[in-house]
Amino acid sequence: MENNISIFQERFNAMTLKEIALKNLVRRKSKAAFILAGLVIGVMTMVAVISLVEAMTSDINKKLEKYGANILVVPKTENLPLTYGGISLGGVSFEMEEIRQADLTRVGSIKNASNVAALGPIVLGVIQVNRHKALLAGVDFKASRILKPWWQVKGTLPGEDGVLLGGQAAQVMKLNIGDSLEIKDHKFIVSGILQSTGSQDDQMVFTRLSTAQSLLGKQGRVSMAEVAALCTDCPINEMVRQISEILPGAKVMAIQQVVKGRMETLAHFKKFSYGVSGIVLLIGSLVVLVTMMGSIRERTDEIGIFRAIGFRKSHVMRIVFIEAGVVSGLAGLLGYLGGIGAAKIAIRFFFESQTVSVPLDFKLAGSAFVLALIVGLVSSVYPALMAARLDPNEALRAL
Amino acid sequence: MTYIVAENLVKQYQNGHAPVTAISDINFEIEAGELVAIMGESGAGKSTLLSIMGAMNAPTSGSLRVDDIDIYSLKQDQRADFRREFLGFVFQSFHLIPYLTVAENVMLPLATVKKSGREKQAMAEKALASVGLQGKSHRLPNQISGGEKERVAIARAIVNQPRVLLADEPTGNLDSKTTRDIMELLQRLNSEDMTIIMVTHSHECAGYTQRILQVYDGRLVDSG
Numbered sequence: 001m002e003n004n005i006s007i008f009q010e011r012f013n014a015m016t017l018k019e020i021a022l023k024n025l026v027r028r029k030s031k032a033a034f035i036l037a038g039l040v041i042g043v044m045t046m047v048a049v050i051s052l053v054e055a056m057t058s059d060i061n062k063k064l065e066k067y068g069a070n071i072l073v074v075p076k077t078e079n080l081p082l083t084y085g086g087i088s089l090g091g092v093s094f095e096m097e098e099i100r101q102a103d104l105t106r107v108g109s110i111k112n113a114s115n116v117a118a119l120g121p122i123v124l125g126v127i128q129v130n131r132h133k134a135l136l137a138g139v140d141f142k143a144s145r146i147l148k149p150w151w152q153v154k155g156t157l158p159g160e161d162g163v164l165l166g167g168q169a170a171q172v173m174k175l176n177i178g179d180s181l182e183i184k185d186h187k188f189i190v191s192g193i194l195q196s197t198g199s200q201d202d203q204m205v206f207t208r209l210s211t212a213q214s215l216l217g218k219q220g221r222v223s224m225a226e227v228a229a230l231c232t233d234c235p236i237n238e239m240v241r242q243i244s245e246i247l248p249g250a251k252v253m254a255i256q257q258v259v260k261g262r263m264e265t266l267a268h269f270k271k272f273s274y275g276v277s278g279i280v281l282l283i284g285s286l287v288v289l290v291t292m293m294g295s296i297r298e299r300t301d302e303i304g305i306f307r308a309i310g311f312r313k314s315h316v317m318r319i320v321f322i323e324a325g326v327v328s329g330l331a332g333l334l335g336y337l338g339g340i341g342a343a344k345i346a347i348r349f350f351f352e353s354q355t356v357s358v359p360l361d362f363k364l365a366g367s368a369f370v371l372a373l374i375v376g377l378v379s380s381v382y383p384a385l386m387a388a389r390l391d392p393n394e395a396l397r398a399l
Numbered sequence: 400m401t402y403i404v405a406e407n408l409v410k411q412y413q414n415g416h417a418p419v420t421a422i423s424d425i426n427f428e429i430e431a432g433e434l435v436a437i438m439g440e441s442g443a444g445k446s447t448l449l450s451i452m453g454a455m456n457a458p459t460s461g462s463l464r465v466d467d468i469d470i471y472s473l474k475q476d477q478r479a480d481f482r483r484e485f486l487g488f489v490f491q492s493f494h495l496i497p498y499l500t501v502a503e504n505v506m507l508p509l510a511t512v513k514k515s516g517r518e519k520q521a522m523a524e525k526a527l528a529s530v531g532l533q534g535k536s537h538r539l540p541n542q543i544s545g546g547e548k549e550r551v552a553i554a555r556a557i558v559n560q561p562r563v564l565l566a567d568e569p570t571g572n573l574d575s576k577t578t579r580d581i582m583e584l585l586q587r588l589n590s591e592d593m594t595i596i597m598v599t600h601s602h603e604c605a606g607y608t609q610r611i612l613q614v615y616d617g618r619l620v621d622s623g
Contacts, residue, residue, distance in 0.1 A: 014517075015503050019503070023499060024498065027498035305490070305507075308490075309507060309555070310479050310481075310484070310486075312479045313476065313479075393450045396490065396494070
């Protein structure tokens with residue numbers, strides 16, 4: 001007898017509700033596959049959409065980083081509203097207030113200093129060139145590469161005795177590359193001309209910061225400063241607060257219009273995409289519901305036997321939920337992998353840039369798994385109740 | 400010792416607007432360890448009576464007591480527990496689960512019982528040994544004969560060592576040789592103090608029992 005039992009143990013697991021559920025799934029492969037497919041498609045769509053939206057957000061953030069300055073530092077004043085680069089920047093008074101250039105070095109000590117990609121001090125003043133009045137801007141041309149990436153210079157950036165002319169300024173002053181001009185009794189050479197930017201830069205004369213400060217008699221002082229902050233993981237408003245704290249005499253503002261505009265478009269796309277994937281998921285859950293109900297009807301005799309030999313209603317429900325849980329969990333994993341794969345393929349059509357990627361995201365994988373489980377289990381509640389409510393006597397008599 | 404007491408059992412079904420009486424005013428007592436046959440023509444109410452005794456079909460009126468428990472005063476889950484702990488069922492057409500092996504079918508009533516896998520396996524092996532099927536544990540129901548299926552059904556019914564075995568036409572689908580084997584098996588189980596109540600058409604099978612409850616047109620006309 002002992003020997004018989006040991007042979008028995010080698011071949012069979014002890015019968016449990018889990019065993020019954022798993023064996024039923026194996027037996028009804030096509031139904032299980034149908035439920036699996038319904039859920040996989042739903043989860044896959046959701047994962048693909050979320051991955052695409054995340055990739056798009058990341059791409060937009062990277063592009064915004066390249067977009068240039070997104071924080072402005074100006075002296076505290078309530079005078080003269082000024083438009084710069086087509087964006088309303090608030091007020092600055094050229095003649096009245098300035099910021100000490102040395103104070104700007106403190107920006108490097110703020111908590112989010114690592115997010116500061118470039119800091120560009122600007123000194124502004126009115127000059128006269130060939131009977132034309134113009135605005136002279138002394139800038140740090142090295143920082144300008146980051147702060148004004150849209151600048152396209154014909155010629156070269158100016159050295160100590162050179163100037164860079166805005167396209168319109170060059171036209172009005174009738175100056176070309178290599179021409180000389182006089183500013184406050186100092187002779188300068190036009191080293192380059194800006195191609196049209198569509199901004200106020202087109203009407204300005206640019207030179208080195210130190211040169212302009214000397215010409216305008218504003219040594220060690222600047223009229224304003226532009227800051228380019230990396231957007232992906234830095235809170236712009238928090239950086240504005242930090243810079244305001246270390247520069248109490250300055251007004252610090254975030255240029256949010258562009259960011260907000262793009263983000264709003266993305267938010268609309270997100271809502272639409274989530275809506276579509278929600279509908280697909282809903283269809284998936286209906287597939288689960290209908291298939292499970294069909295399966296329960298097919299198994300009336302089996303459930304009748306379970307109930308007759310002493311299974312409680314809760315035992316029958318547990319079998320249905322185990323089946324749904326196993327298929328849903330598997331659907332969550334497959335849906336995640338399928339969704340990531342679909343997003344990787346779709347991204348080729350959405351983006352020209354080869355740098356945009358869809359990374360494996362364990363949080364998203366976990367969410368897909370949990371979502372599939374929830375959808376699968378919730379869709380199985382009615383079929384499980386239907387199974388549990390089967391009258392064993394009726395079920396067996398129907399055979 | 401009186402173990403099962405039926406008092407004034409009535410069962411009516413609704414057929415459209417007209418009530419149909421399946422059994423009417425049935426009273427009987429069954430002693431512990433008895434082997435009883437319920438006989439009657441088709442539609443006489445035998446199976447209805449058996450399903451009421453099996454705690455699966457509440458009577459319209461009357462009461463059924465088993466081991467002093469008023470079965471139909473129990474809640475549904477308690478009745479399920481009662482079926483699991485007190486009763487074993489042998490169904491008319493075996494009703495084995497086709498995707499489970501012989502051993503797994505036998506272990507089915509133990510699926511909800513808190514016992515170790517080792518204990519469950521030992522109980523199933525013991526039940527299979529008692530019906531003479533030790534060697535076929537791993538086969539599927541479609542790989543064994545009708546007589547063997549009946550034995551598996553009996554093994555499943557006795558695996559949890561119930562006090563009462565209810566059998567609905569246990570030999571209805573079997574040849575006469577196998578019928579005799581099965582009846583001898585039921586007699587042996589009865590000799591081990593198991594109360595057995597069996598619905599049958601067969602006088603040959605009824606001959607193996609100690610008492611016959613004769614049902615005619617929903618009424619008990621002879622209680623032996």
